[in-house]
Amino acid sequence: MLTPFLQLALVIGIILITAKTAGYLSTLIGQPSVLGELIVGIVLGPTLIDLTHLNFITDLHLPEIIAEIGELGVLLLMFLAGLELHMSDLRQNTRVAAYAGTLGVLMPVGLGFFAGILTRMPVNHAIFLGLTLGATSVSISAQVLMELKVLRSRIGLGLLGAAVFDDILVILLLSTFLAIEGGGSGLGAVAVVLVKMVLFLNLSAAFGFFVLPAVSRRVSRLPISQGSTTLALIIMIVYGISAEMLGGMAAITGTFMAGLFFSRTPEKSIIDPGFRSLGYAFFVPIFFVNIGLSVDLGSFNLSSLWLLAGLGLVAVLGKILGAGLGARLGRLSWRESLQIGIGMVSRGEVGLIVAKVGLDQGLLSNEIFGIIIGVVLISTLITPPMLRASLRSSKPQPPQRISEVE
Numbered sequence: 001m002l003t004p005f006l007q008l009a010l011v012i013g014i015i016l017i018t019a020k021t022a023g024y025l026s027t028l029i030g031q032p033s034v035l036g037e038l039i040v041g042i043v044l045g046p047t048l049i050d051l052t053h054l055n056f057i058t059d060l061h062l063p064e065i066i067a068e069i070g071e072l073g074v075l076l077l078m079f080l081a082g083l084e085l086h087m088s089d090l091r092q093n094t095r096v097a098a099y100a101g102t103l104g105v106l107m108p109v110g111l112g113f114f115a116g117i118l119t120r121m122p123v124n125h126a127i128f129l130g131l132t133l134g135a136t137s138v139s140i141s142a143q144v145l146m147e148l149k150v151l152r153s154r155i156g157l158g159l160l161g162a163a164v165f166d167d168i169l170v171i172l173l174l175s176t177f178l179a180i181e182g183g184g185s186g187l188g189a190v191a192v193v194l195v196k197m198v199l200f201l202n203l204s205a206a207f208g209f210f211v212l213p214a215v216s217r218r219v220s221r222l223p224i225s226q227g228s229t230t231l232a233l234i235i236m237i238v239y240g241i242s243a244e245m246l247g248g249m250a251a252i253t254g255t256f257m258a259g260l261f262f263s264r265t266p267e268k269s270i271i272d273p274g275f276r277s278l279g280y281a282f283f284v285p286i287f288f289v290n291i292g293l294s295v296d297l298g299s300f301n302l303s304s305l306w307l308l309a310g311l312g313l314v315a316v317l318g319k320i321l322g323a324g325l326g327a328r329l330g331r332l333s334w335r336e337s338l339q340i341g342i343g344m345v346s347r348g349e350v351g352l353i354v355a356k357v358g359l360d361q362g363l364l365s366n367e368i369f370g371i372i373i374g375v376v377l378i379s380t381l382i383t384p385p386m387l388r389a390s391l392r393s394s395k396p397q398p399p400q401r402i403s404e405v406e
Contacts, residue, residue: 041292082259101165107322200247
């Protein structure tokens with residue numbers, strides 16, 4: 001009988017070797033490695049193998065441990081995305097980010113609401129269904145952009161900036177709806193949420209601009225093994241926790257901001273290799289595989305499949321049309337706007353967080369919650385090949401002032 005630790009070690013070993021093999025095979029057919037990692041997660045999950053519930057696995061907490069290790073992976077991934085960028089690049093693409101992020105929320109929320117009404121949901125349930133479709137998680141797209149070395153193009157900068165606006169707007173809409181639905185706290189609760197966001201953004205910016213460079217420089221001079229990398233890990237975790245606990249935002253938004261601030265320091269050249277090794281060798285593959293480990297495709301009946309297909313179509317078109325139109329209003333070309341829209345399609349953990357709130361509040365049934373998980377999976381699977389295909393047809397343009405964009 002394997003001890004719980006050996007069970008964890010064995011499962012992690014299986015996940016890593018299958019993830020890397022599937023990622024390699026995916027690149028052989030011209031697709032990003034993340035697609036292979038997502039698919040192998042479904043194979044290892046309850047759909048076929050059910051890795052974490054095999055006969056020799058007796059630790060009931062193992063799936064939860066794997067999921068939490070995976071969550072560290074997405075934090076590392078978004079930190080690396082921020083580390084590759086420059087603050088000035090994002091400032092030059094604020095208009096694109098604002099329009100694409102805002103319309104990329106409003107369009108799928110509206111379409112999701114009408115889809116709920118058409119399926120005879122109560123109005124408040126239909127509204128919440130729309131909110132679950134408004135969320136975006138660009139960690140998948142960021143991975144594809146980094147693989148293709150185009151994260152610092154207009155597409156990459158616009159996409160990451162739009163994701164920040166998307167995150168803020170979804171949280172505000174969710175807080176407003178729950179405040180009105182609850183009745184007691186009223187719009188005062190919304191004001192509290194907004195104040196918390198502004199407080200987090202200002203405090204994190206003040207620390208990142210004025211304190212972090214000096215602290216990072218001081219630590220790099222101390223006789224500590226991997227001192228700068230350890231400091232970056234600590235700051236990343238603190239920013240992630242602060243984003244959720246103080247700002248009411250997703251932790252990935254906080255870690256992305258931490259990466260942005262570290263990109264301004266001379267120690268970036270020390271931090272980057274360490275984080276890439278740590279992330280891509282261990283944590284990030286576990287994150288992508290874990291998405292499939294919790295999905296059982298065999299649990300859907302025929303009626304659920306039709307609803308899944310319909311909501312999946314709404315989710316995909318809502319983001320492409322909304323974020324794409326927003327990018328076009330931000331003066332990107334039609335092709336670039338389409339690429340932004342495709343990059344915003346993936347939902348990931350942000351959509352699941354919103355859906356879980358709806359389930360706990362009784363605003364989503366268990367069936368609809370399961371279908372939302374299916375929509376998240378579909379959007380996550382189709383985003384990498386769609387984005388890669390759209391980027392392959394044209395070379396993304398380097399960042400430039402928006403006034404220079406046609």
